[in-house]
Amino acid sequence: MIGGGTLLGLSNLLTGINDFDRIIELAQSGSNSNVDMLVSDIYGDNSPFKELAGDLLASSFAKVAQDQGTDPAASSLKQKYSDGDVLSSLVTMISFNIGQLAYYTAKLHNIRTIYFVGSYVRSNVLGQQ
Known part of the structure; x- marks a missing residue:
């Protein structure tokens, strides 16, 4: 399952940071938006889907995937993308997945109220959004 342990492990792998509070702070x-592909990155201001806001997440880490090896000034991707941007993407990705799993599981079982508890939601403003 995806959760706090996933965040800590991937953060440690990508940034070398495995302290939860420091991850959230960064x-x-x-x-x-510096790491993820947004709807506006695909359609610009002329989206044929007016209900999709430009700042809506389209794909986590997709800008990094497209950018790999294309910038000769950056000797590595870690130098090009800040830890804060990478961790913002990671927290957003994990939070979206937790939310979607909870929503669809609740819908499947006709549950109307979902409670999120634990250290992942404690003082995690990005995760709460």
């Missing part, structure tokens, strides 16, 4: 100072 994630809140970064911007996932």
Whole structure:
């Protein structure tokens, strides 16, 4: 399952940071839009789908995938993308997945109220959004 342990493990792998509070602090100072592909990155201001806001997440880490090896000035991707931006993307990705799993499981079982508890939601403003 995806949760706090996933966040800690992937954060440690990607940034070398495995302290939850530090991860959240850096994630809140970064911007996932520097790492993630948004609807506006695909359609610009002329989306044929008016109900899709430009700042809506289209694909986590997709800008990194497209950018790999294309910038000769950056000797590595880790130098190009800040830890804050990477962690903001990671927290957003995990939070979206937790939310979607909870929503569809609740819908499947006709559950109307969902409670999120644990350290993952404690002081995790990005995760709460």
